Amino acid sequence: MKILQGAALVGQSGGPTAAINATLSGVIRGALENAGAITKLYGMKNGIEGFLEERLVDLSGLFHNADGQIDMDKLELLCQTPAAALGSCRKKLPNPQEDKAFFENLIQLFQKYDIHYFFYIGGNDSMDTVAKLTAYLQDAEYDMCVMGVPKTIDNDLAGTDHTPGFGSAAKYIAATVSEIIRDCAVYTVPAVTIVEIMGRDAGWLTASAGLPTLTGRPAPDYIYLPEVPFSIDAFLEDVRRALARHPNVVIAVSEGVRDKEGHYAGESAQSGVTDAFGHRYLSGTGKALEMAVKEKIGCKVRSVELNISQRCGAHIQSAVDIQESIGVGKSAVEAAVAGKTGCMMAMERAEGEYTISFVPKEISGIANAVRSVPRDMIIPEGNNVTDTCLTYIFPLIQGECTQKYVDGLPAHLIIE
């Protein structure tokens, strides 16, 4: 395949993470270091949605300093900035067979800016975008390398050992839950604390709450993932058993747990709740379980929703995750310049000592597949994860980043 010459376009899509900008910095560095092929790098604001409105940022200009050198300080600052610095979108592309006009319009825009490289950083929906664009380009008379670059805190993308962004979220969760456990340990009155963790369908993030046990440190008494049907009665039984052992019970639960009929815990526990305006009120999973414990057990109970901080808590990034996030972005560019297209840059783990290699994989087999926690990584009782699960996650939270603080707060790079 011939080596293309032209501009490159990079975008970010889907939910924010603490590492998606590290991946962007990898793409930027890769592009700037391959100036022979990539003549200019554009960033699309708010993903493909912003590109359609021609909202572009000249990243080549932004990340070169006055001497014409790559601005490494700015790249580092980008790495420690949480959430998508270019903005994001949730736009799903139409099917190429059904809406050719949409893609013809896209191609015209690519031509207008001489764009021949397309890098899209995101999760499942973003890989769908990459797959559709790839499919369309197969029959189109336009040469362009299209590469998907994975990111998602949920760790649910197929075709890769794990996803960039997951490690930092897992580190935030394990550290925060460890702190919550210390907080809960100070009183002697029996009390239950329920920590609700993100993950609608995949339980990887919630599983991370168990990491301290691997090194003999306190961890939640029970961990409930969406991969196993949730029973409120079994849950209450678990809580009673834990309270019999010690006064300070801590539970980690995925927001996505559902009973065997598929009802979320927040639904079933509160089916009769209406608000002042007569609307049905749907609480979060943690709050619903809190109310169930209060009603059925009657002890002191509270719920803590880790909420969006678990995906944007960049001040406690995992160094391994950030290095890999940069690497997956940079290697995607290098693979594209070497002629690859229609791929997602995946990570492969070697046997034995933890090492990762970056491997381009055909996008068609990856998009729209979801990778859940396998049943054998959950204990038979369904209320905790196995050591195999934790051993898999463990390397991904290792190492701390030296963050730059300005006036007492982490410094962020804002791209206007």
Place this chain on the structure above:
Amino acid sequence: MKILQGAALVGQSGGPTAAINATLSGVIRGALENAGAITKLYGMKNGIEGFLEERLVDLSGLFHNADGQIDMDKLELLCQTPAAALGSCRKKLPNPQEDKAFFENLIQLFQKYDIHYFFYIGGNDSMDTVAKLTAYLQDAEYDMCVMGVPKTIDNDLAGTDHTPGFGSAAKYIAATVSEIIRDCAVYTVPAVTIVEIMGRDAGWLTASAGLPTLTGRPAPDYIYLPEVPFSIDAFLEDVRRALARHPNVVIAVSEGVRDKEGHYAGESAQSGVTDAFGHRYLSGTGKALEMAVKEKIGCKVRSVELNISQRCGAHIQSAVDIQESIGVGKSAVEAAVAGKTGCMMAMERAEGEYTISFVPKEISGIANAVRSVPRDMIIPEGNNVTDTCLTYIFPLIQGECTQKYVDGLPAHLIIE
């Protein structure tokens, strides 16, 4: 006054903070360095409640290494451990005039362990304990130095420029809100994010969310403190005005805001809500405001409760706060050994460049007084804080601690 010789007792009380163990480490270091006066240091488990059950820890033994030297590594590990390492309690002592027997029993226990120094680390309730014990001892035939050592994330103790623990909580809040603002900035759809921050009566913590503005960085659009009567209509008007300016609106609100009749926002906005069991459901302030925005404005809205992480997020301690927390503990011991009693160790701020000195102050004028955010530190409209307020808080969040991580997670010292 003669210099007492005997054992010392230290306890922690009230809600956990990220710096209360740094203060404990200061007391330990102060005691071990003054072995001429303090023959032995006991820690009471779960404060005065545990002492009454004679649950004591030999801290002198625990913090000396095998060579008989003070174990500085262990003291450092204690400093970075969140929540009260000795455990806490919420016990309020009886009035000395009304329950002499209670205090006679206490004195007998002091005698049993030859305790002549008493250090109590805590907030308002703990200073009440110190005040009552001091009052009783004035007429009792038992020589004991009693010192209160302040801590509270709420920063609401009288008699001191600020309280140890507040700076780290403020740093956590300002950093986390900064990250949330980045997270919210990625989409173009109008959306409101309401961040609920601790503080039932004092708004210092919520005010901290505004710190980024001091250095020209993005901060919440509006900040609501419990010191100003809260109006849901004015709030909705503020939100509408912010949405007219930009799509991503972020609001910081204290959990304690109430209307001019004294009703919490969580009460008034949901007066008609009942749960599946027919109970009245009281949501948090953030959730109540979320529902109000959804109902009255109808845009995308969510609420984020920072919850207990803001008081136990030790992984992002303020270095200034930790140094001061150690200092206030150590200087309390030094003052006691020099003959002071019946005091709280306060912090005084010098004019000009930020410097703090530790000054013992009579406990009688301090206990049970609450220091709120003065009205002139809140803008006239009541929906934000002034630069004077932020300038006061600013020095307290400066500096980062070099934390020890083990296997990817912050290391904690657990005292069994």
